[in-house]
Amino acid sequence: MQAVAPYTSRWNVATPRRPIDCAPVLTFAMSHATEATIALLATFLGIGLVVNGLIVYIVVLAHGERQENRRGRERRPGADATRTTAV
Numbered sequence: 001m002q003a004v005a006p007y008t009s010r011w012n013v014a015t016p017r018r019p020i021d022c023a024p025v026l027t028f029a030m031s032h033a034t035e036a037t038i039a040l041l042a043t044f045l046g047i048g049l050v051v052n053g054l055i056v057y058i059v060v061l062a063h064g065e066r067q068e069n070r071r072g073r074e075r076r077p078g079a080d081a082t083r084t085t086a087v
Contacts, residue, residue: 030038
């Protein structure tokens with residue numbers, strides 16, 4: 001530990017400076033395997049959430065476009081009302 005001279009705060013109280021190499025860091029006592037497991041879970045669960053979100057977005061868009069197409073067919077002059085489409 002290196003000695004660092006104190007500095008004066010705005011209240012003129014000598015406050016010791018902390019060396020840069022001793023900056024507070026939040027660490028947890030874990031094994032390397034636990035750290036790797038948590039990192040992999042965060043990565044792949046995050047990817048899974050993003051992919052599922054994209055899939056839901058695509059399904060909603062496709063459903064909306066299908067409804068729009070049906071409405072367009074119903075409004076078309078001379079459209080056959082007896083015609084059915086596969087669901």
